[in-house]
Structures are given as structure tokens and as C-alpha cells.
Amino acid sequence: MRNAGASVGSGTISEHQDGGELLRRVRQGSVDALGELYRAHADAVYTLALRLTGSRADAEDVLHDVFLGLPRAAASYRERGRFAAWLGRATARAALMRMRARRCKRESPLEEAGSPAAARGAHPVDRIALERALARLPAPLRVVFVLKEIEGYSHEEIGGMLGITAANSAQRLSRAWKHLRREMTR
Amino acid sequence: MMHIATGTLAALDASGLDRPQRGRAAAHLASCARCRERLAWVREVRRAARAAVTEPMPAPAGAWERIRERFERGDVVLLPPLEEPPARAPRRRAAWAAALVLLAAAGAAAAMPASPVRDWLVRAWSAVRTPAPEAPPTEAPPAVSAPAAPEAVLLVAADAGAVTIAVERPGADVRIRVREWDGAEVEVRATGAAAGATFRSAPGRLAIVGPQSGEIRLALPAAVERATLEVDGVTLLVKSGGALRVLTPGASSAGAEVVLPARSGAP
Numbered sequence: 254m255r256n257a258g259a260s261v262g263s264g265t266i267s268e269h270q271d272g273g274e275l276l277r278r279v280r281q282g283s284v285d286a287l288g289e290l291y292r293a294h295a296d297a298v299y300t301l302a303l304r305l306t307g308s309r310a311d312a313e314d315v316l317h318d319v320f321l322g323l324p325r326a327a328a329s330y331r332e333r334g335r336f337a338a339w340l341g342r343a344t345a346r347a348a349l350m351r352m353r354a355r356r357c358k359r360e361s362p363l364e365e366a367g368s369p370a371a372a373r374g375a376h377p378v379d380r381i382a383l384e385r386a387l388a389r390l391p392a393p394l395r396v397v398f399v400l401k402e403i404e405g406y407s408h409e410e411i412g413g414m415l416g417i418t419a420a421n422s423a424q425r426l427s428r429a430w431k432h433l434r435r436e437m438t439r
Numbered sequence: 440m441m442h443i444a445t446g447t448l449a450a451l452d453a454s455g456l457d458r459p460q461r462g463r464a465a466a467h468l469a470s471c472a473r474c475r476e477r478l479a480w481v482r483e484v485r486r487a488a489r490a491a492v493t494e495p496m497p498a499p500a501g502a503w504e505r506i507r508e509r510f511e512r513g514d515v516v517l518l519p520p521l522e523e524p525p526a527r528a529p530r531r532r533a534a535w536a537a538a539l540v541l542l543a544a545a546g547a548a549a550a551m552p553a554s555p556v557r558d559w560l561v562r563a564w565s566a567v568r569t570p571a572p573e574a575p576p577t578e579a580p581p582a583v584s585a586p587a588a589p590e591a592v593l594l595v596a597a598d599a600g601a602v603t604i605a606v607e608r609p610g611a612d613v614r615i616r617v618r619e620w621d622g623a624e625v626e627v628r629a630t631g632a633a634a635g636a637t638f639r640s641a642p643g644r645l646a647i648v649g650p651q652s653g654e655i656r657l658a659l660p661a662a663v664e665r666a667t668l669e670v671d672g673v674t675l676l677v678k679s680g681g682a683l684r685v686l687t688p689g690a691s692s693a694g695a696e697v698v699l700p701a702r703s704g705a706p
Contacts, residue, residue, distance in 0.1 A: 284507060284510055284511060287506075287507075287510060288503065288507065291503050291506065292503075295498040295502070295503065296495040296496065296497050296498050297495050298498070299495070299496060299497070299498040299499070299502075300495035300496045303496060309499070313498075313499050313502055314680060314681065315681075316498055316499075316502055316506070317502070317505070317506055317509065317516070317682065318516045318518065318681045318682065319516075319518070320506050320510075321506060321509055321510060321514050321515065321516040321682065322515075322516035322517065322518035325515065325516075325517065325518070325692055325695075326518040343518055346518065346519040347518055347519065347681065349519075350518075350519050350661050350681055351680065351681050353661065353662050380487055380490075383484060383487050383488060387488075402449075402485055402488055402489070403488050403489060423450070423455070426446065426449070426450075427444065427445075427446025427447065427449070427450065428446065429446075430445040430446040430448075430449045430481065431444065431445050431446055433445075433484060434445045434477070434480070437484070438480075
């Protein structure tokens with residue numbers, strides 16, 4: 254979400270539109286405005302949540318949490334940065350909260366989640382093997398891998414989200430790469 | 440031959456190594472086909488992983504309808520705060536470090552029998568232990584300081600993942616504030632006249648009986664599976680997983696808190 258910016262999702266929405274007017278309407282309780290934000294960002298939120306939690310059910314719960322939490326959380330959005338990046342952080346934190354609550358319970362491997370990318374044949378072998386290997390990573394390692402390598406957060410930012418040091422985040426990333434290598438090359 | 444770890448190769452490719460490490464890695468890569476192959480693999484995995492972001496998976500069918508239904512029903516979810524806590528001031532850390540060094544030095548000096556520091560510490564300790572002479576009476580009446588607001592703080596552990604806070608027979612102007620926190624138990628903080636209420640606890644349950652006025656602040660653990668707030672047997676709020684559902688009119692929000700009147704007719 255952070256790498257891809259606001260154009261991620263099924264539609265592109267301008268920062269002015271979603272960062273300003275739409276959020277104001279969401280804060281006021283407009284379900285139509287919330288629906289517009291959902292249509293623009295739901296896929297990106299769900300994808301990130303699925304990668305972090307490794308469970309479709311948990312990812313949908315996170316999707317619910319994020320969009321039902323938007324009206325209140327929007328009050329802390331200061332329009333200093335891009336809305337998509339802010340929403341990415343909100344999603345990551347909501348996913349981490351849910352993972353702590355569920356003690357990282359996993360349901361089904363990601364390759365069974367019906368990834369359209371795999372179905373479309375984009376890097377089919379790499380993608381399927383990667384999804385499977387990511388799903389098998391221990392949750393603390395997967396979270397750091399997704400946030401650093403896919404979402405583009407710095408180790409300092411990840412440390413802030415997870416309550417660990419930047420060095421610890423770097424260490425977990427290194428271990429994640431080691432696990433991935435072992436999973437994908439055996 | 441020692442090879443470069445996969446994680447180190449990933450850090451190298453992301454400019455995450457310092458200059459000497461980069462130099463050593465480059466020299467090794469120049470002569471090691473195996474590590475060059477690993478580096479190519481790291482780049483391929485990274486490219487595939489990032490490509491996934493530009494092709495997101497579609498949100499589940501019907502999810503919006505379910506969210507919309509919950510939104511219109513009044514479900515509230517408190518997301519974890521997004522603002523970073525302010526960094527601790529380096530000066531304060533330096534001051535603490537300096538104080539610790541001084542303390543350690545004073546301790547070492549005091550341990551020496553003939554040390555003037557030891558004499559000073561003995562005199563200071565004696566002064567502390569000797570009661571001060573009574574002050575002569577003054578003509579001005581003693582200042583009356585405002586009594587501190589009474590406060591009762593209790594922690595309630597969940598039982599089988601669930602906890603219930605039941606408020607019974609509250610006064611009309613009792614307010615209840617609810618927020619989430621990272622603690623393991625529900626923190627109940629009653630202030631004002633509410634601190635004088637009767638508290639009855641059972642596994643996974645706390646009853647607050649007869650708070651006449653003041654505030655009851657509840658901090659619900661983010662990790663608790665289910666938490667319920669009842670007033671006179673009526674459920675006002677339910678936390679289920681990460682979702683907080685407010686079931687009473689008149690609720691409002693103040694920052695990260697949900698504020699509820701204990702009586703639905705109260706302002």
C-alpha cells in the first residue's frame with residue numbers, strides 16, 4: 254500500500270478528494286463517503302491484512318476493523334502525508350492487534366485464498382511458491398518481511414509499530430529471508 | 440569458503456549495509472558464483488513480492504454490505520493510536536546517565552572510612568531521621584488545601600477470554616469512559632463519589648454497586664476476546680475481538696475514548 258500509493262485498489266482517488274472532503278464526510282457519519290473510500294482502498298487493505306495475518310477470516314475482520322474504525326481514527330489524520338500510507342499504517346496496526354488477540358491463529362494457507370494474480374499467470378511459479386513460503390513463515394518474521402519488503406517501511410518505523418528496536422526488526426528480516434530461502438529451494 | 444547469509448545479501452541489495460561490509464560482500468561476490476546466484480534469487484523474490492502489491496487481491500464479496508450493515512447499526516471500532524509516541528529527549532537520558540554516574544561515584548566514595556563524602560552522607564541521613572522541631576505557631580490560619588479526589592483502581596482478569604463489568608443502581612450523572620489499552624486485565628478506575636461505591640468481584644466479573652456520581656473509566660485489553668459493560672442488567676457496550684459495539688444512544692467520543700452516560704436519559 255505504501256509502495257503503490259493511492260492508486261492501489263480498484264480505482265484511483267485523488268489525495269485532495271479522499272484526504273479532505275471524503276474524510277470529513279466519514280467523520281460526520283456519511284455511509285456513502287465511507288463506501289467511496291471502501292471502493293478505492295478495500296482491496297489494498299485486504300491484501301495487506303491477508304499478508305500480515307495469513308488468514309482470510311482474520312483479513313476480513315481487519316477490513317471491518319479498519320473501515321468501521323475510520324470515522325474515529327480519521328480525527329487523527331492530519332493530512333500531512335498521503336492518505337494511502339496513513340491507511341496502510343492503520344491496517345498494519347489493526348492486523349497486529351488482531352494477531353495478538355488471536356495469538357496468531359492461522360486458518361488456511363494463502364495459496365488457497367484464490368489469488369487472482371496467480372490465476373492470471375503473472376509470475377505463476379514464483380508467486381505461488383512465494384505465497385506458500387510467506388504463509389509458512391512464523392508470524393513475527395512474516396510481519397516484518399511484509400512491512401519492510403512489500404510495504405517499504407523502514408526498520409525504525411516497523412520497530413515503532415511492533416514495539417521492538419530497529420536492530421531487532423533487521424534481525425527478524427534476516428531470519429525471514431533465511432526461512433524463505435529454505436522453503437522455496439527445498 | 441564462507442558464504443554470505445541470505446539475509447545479509449538482502450540487506451546488501453537494499454543498501455542496508457555499511458561501507459566496509461559492502462566492500463567485503465562485493466569482493467566475495469566477485470569470486471563466488473553461489474552467492475551471486477543467491478543474490479539474484481533475493482532480487483527475484485523481492486520483485487515478485489512487490490508485484491503482488493500492484494495486483495491486490497480483491498476484498499471478499501459481500502464484505503462492504505456487511506461493513507455497511509454494522510456501520511449503520513452503530514458498531515464502533517477503536518483502532519490503535521496511529522501517532523508515534525514522542526521520542527524521549529536525549530538531554531533527559533544524558534541527565535539520568537550523569538546522575539547514575541554521580542550516584543555510583545558517591546557510593547564508592549562513601550564506602551571509604553575516612554571519606555568526607557561518607558561524613559556528609561552520615562550527617563544528611565541523621566538529619567533525615569531526626570524529627571524536625573515543631574514550628575512555632577503562626578498567627579495566620581493554616582492554608583486549607585483542596586482534598587484530593589478519591590479514586591479506586593481495580594484490575595479484573597478475564598475468565599475464559601471474557602470479562603463483564605456490571606454497574607448497578609448508578610446515580611443520574613455517573614459517566615463511564617471506555618478505551619482500549621495494552622494491559623492484560625481490565626482496569627477499572629472510579630473517581631469522585633463513584634470511588635465510594637461497593638465493588639463485588641467474581642471470576643471474569645466486577646459489579647460496581649451504587650456509584651452516585653463521578654466517573655468510571657474502563658481500559659479494556661486489546662487482547663481480550665469479549666468484554667461487556669452492563670448497567671442494571673442492560674448491555675451498553677460489547678467488545679468482541681477488535682470491534683467495539685455501542686448499544687446505547689447518547690454515547691460520544693473524546694479522543695480514543697467512548698463516553699457513555701450510565702443512565703440513557705442522562706445528558
